[in-house]
Amino acid sequence: MKKFVSLLLCALLCLSGCAAGNGGASPESVVADPNSSENAGASQEAPSAEDGLLHVGIIQLTDHPSLNTIREAFVAQLNAQMGEKVVIETDDAQNDMSNINSICQKYVGDGKDLIVAIATPAAQAAAAATSEIPVLYSAVSDPQAANLVGLPNVTGTSDAIPVESIFHLAAELTPDAKTFGLIYNTSEINSVSVIEGAKAYMQENGLQFVEATITNSSELQQSASSLVGKVDAIFTPIDNTVATAMPVLAGIANMNQLPVYVGADSMVADGGLATVGIDYSLLGTRTAEMAAEILGGKSPSEIPFEVLDDYSTILNPQTAKEIGIELSEEILASAVQLGA
């Protein structure tokens, strides 16, 4: 906590006084370079003042397919709309809180015109690092619960998941599943709020649940194994910790004929059975449209955050086969199919 406060203080000092060093990071490079923030206090003109271009920093929580999809779609769309006017720098925080903070601090020190933060922990850190520079987040499952609503310089896009629809799908695919294991990281607010919704739904609909919480991805194997024999199916939200080790969960669950209902398409691709979810490239594209508005001079306070809600059913037919679940022609025809 102490470290965080001092980083914040430094970020504020940089902002109010000395402008920026550009940290040596090259535009478009996806590298985590926690040391590159060391120049953040150097006395130099802000880059935006130097070259007349608009500087965008994209901080991505981790190198994960859904998050990469967002970034790629964002960059493509922003370049299409205002390519010659923007310089985009991207950094991968490698799921590490101190990397997240130093990247945000570097962006603030550099005097970026816009900080784009992909996934909840990155968004929270970016919002804490500056109240001046516009912060645009993407893929934040619950912006309200993450305290990202009502800040004048912050807006973005949400991948809120339709919990009820996922349980309706579960009732259709595996009607005998009455007890669900819930796997999530208790420190991820984006998961906790979805799990609360899931529990409320289950209580109202006569379903039981068993929780198996984790604090990091190395605990996933044990927590998944602990559910074997106790539950009929597993539900896991869009949890960054679970998602990074999804093949571990899928391996154990599929071996034990346990269907895994997940929150995001990539978790289906990684062996989960099914979800009802969004297309992350659309989320990235929409986020870039909002970025163009902000770079064009609109304040984030004039742009309400948006939840992308054109959901599709997403299935992994290979997983269904492995765990002995028959998928009807009808459901296959209407669903996106992922996986091997």
Ligand code: TRP
């Ligand atoms: N919604 C997540 C968050 O709020 C981020 C996220 C989106 C994600 N898609 C994902 C994480 C897929 C892992 C896998 O932080």
